[in-house]
Amino acid sequence: MPLPEFVRLRFLGATQTVTGSKYLLSYKDKKILVDCGLFQGMKSLRLKNWEAFPVDPKTIEAIILTHAHVDHSGYIPRLIKDGFRGKIFCTPGTLALCKILLPDTGYLQEEEAEYQNRRKTSKHSPALPLFTQEEAERALEQFVPRNFHEEFEPSPGFKIKFLYAGHILGAAMALIKVGKKIIAFSGDVGRLQDPVFHQPDNLPPVDALIVESTYGDRRHPDNHPMVELERIINQAVVHKSVVLIPAFAVGRTQTLLHFLAQLKKAKRIPEFPMFLNSPMATTATDVLCQFRTLHKLSDLECDELQGVVRCVRSVEESKSLNDRRGPMLIISASGMATGGRILHHLKAFAANPNNVILLTGFQAAGTRGRSLQDGAKEIKIFGEIIPVHAHVQILENLSAHADYAELLQWLERSRIQPKQVFVTHGEPESAHAFRQHLVEKFGWNCVVPQQDQEILVGGVE
Ligand SMILES: [Zn+2]
Known part of the structure; x- marks a missing residue:
């Protein structure tokens, strides 16, 4: 029997929180992961970094990385340690920053484990780092740079393009064509008037949109x-x-x-x-x-x-x-x-x-x-x-993040009409408030997903 051709999307992080961004996209027998971030902040969140990954990392073909911030990239060395063998695709700017950030994250992990061992504050003896500086340096060998606006195919059936997001150097949105669907992952979206970065690109028409909501309930003040x-x-x-x-x-x-x-x-x-x-x-x-x-x-x-x-x-x-x-x-x-x-x-x-x-x-x-x-x-x-x-x-x-009014303006300018919208990367109040803004302004079908929730893109056809 042929495999069903549904596109499945599973939310493995950044659901009603701003950290741990990880989205698993499956089509036929292939899986890719969009972002692979560390959970940070509250202890209950940080502990999630230590849970077994919900799918076998060996079965993931590739990682598409929107930008270098650790809450989007910092779990990559761990996933490799647990068996991920694929390539990590990102822009050249993101790769340059990951070369700085990931080894440092490994170093901090080692330092933390050492500190706990010295003070005997961990239940685990000895406390171990999530990954080491050396493991992070080795992980960089699996990175492959791709320029903005150039289509590439990391795995059969997945066509990807990075759009400019204006959040930090190299920050991208990921536009993914898979099966008959087009899905946009906003990554972190920058400001419309940033002193250093250009404006985020407009989105082309998409079937589904995964959009951040860090400032989904707030405006930045007008003062310079x-x-x-x-x-x-x-x-x-x-x-x-x-x-x-x-x-x-x-x-x-x-x-x-x-x-x-x-x-x-x-x-x-x-x-x-x-x-x-x-x-x-x-x-x-x-x-x-x-x-x-x-x-x-x-x-x-x-x-x-x-x-x-x-x-x-x-x-x-x-x-x-x-x-x-x-x-x-x-x-x-x-x-x-x-x-x-x-x-x-x-x-x-x-x-x-x-x-x-x-x-x-x-x-x-x-x-x-x-x-x-x-x-x-x-x-x-x-x-x-x-x-x-x-x-x-x-x-x-x-702030390097667009506020809700800027996000709405960017989406309005993009003139898109997605059939499904998922509001992620925001604390609960922000995510729900932004969902409400999207419903009021565009009448979109919007959901604030739960951790580990899986959906069918486009529903069952
Ligand atoms: Zn970021």
Whole structure:
């Protein structure tokens, strides 16, 4: 009997949460996976990274990766460890960033396991990393770059094209023709007016759409983040404050550097010490400047943003920053203060009411960044309670995600009429609110899928 020709889509992550993006697409006897991200944030989510993968990884033909952020790419080395042998297709920009992000993720996994073993906090003895730095480096050998707008066939029956998403360097939407269906995965969608990236491409007609909803219930404010940054910095200089910016090493850090360079050039902020204390962010900045055609910045602007801060490489210099006094500005990863050098700086500077902690993007539930955003008076770092008296501010308009109005505008501009729409990559309130916006504006058939739910694309014909 011939195999049924249904196209099946199974949601293996990013359902009513912003992390763990993984979508399994099956047609005849072939399976591909769109994105392969880590669950992050709350412990209940992180534990999902340790569950057995719901299908045998050996049976997956290929991974289509929309962009390099770890919540989309960070499970790839684990899937390979568990038997995945196929290729991973992504844009060249995404590959360049994965070369930085994935080994670092492996390193952090090893560090975490080591920490638990030292403190004997794990039920498992010994605690093991999800994957190691070396395994992440080996995983990169299975990556295959494909340019935007060029069709390729990773497995018989699946024709794929990457469209420009404008979220971070190399970020793509995946347009997939399979059987008689066309399915679009939005990946993470960038802003319509981003200072660094171009607008997201319009979508062509599709049968089904899987769309993100990180800001599905919110608008970004109208104020310009560069003006806000100027105000905060000038105030900090007067008060001799330390401005701590937990920044996403890939993406927002480069936008911040661009703003700082522009402000300094126009003499809207004075000369004072500014540091980029994240070797990963420094490398990501260099990578952005290598891909000149994928963003709006000129050669001169690239030079300026690379030179505007002192890049701290060594651990000694990183530590010595904590002995300095303000005014100074430190940009350090990670963006949600879940790890990295920013933790040492928070420990040193968060208790002083004269200092400023400036949050620069989405803060997922369960992270220290979210606690700070929600006004926590203390946070826990390396098992120690650190009081927070510093002034916490949010540079919200720096987000790399379109808000709901921008998403609606982008979809309206695309003039599509999908028969099925799945709202993913948003916390429950955002996902449901965005579903409602789509129903009201377009009258679409929209669903907020459940974890592990499987659907037939186009239903039974
Ligand atoms: Zn992203």
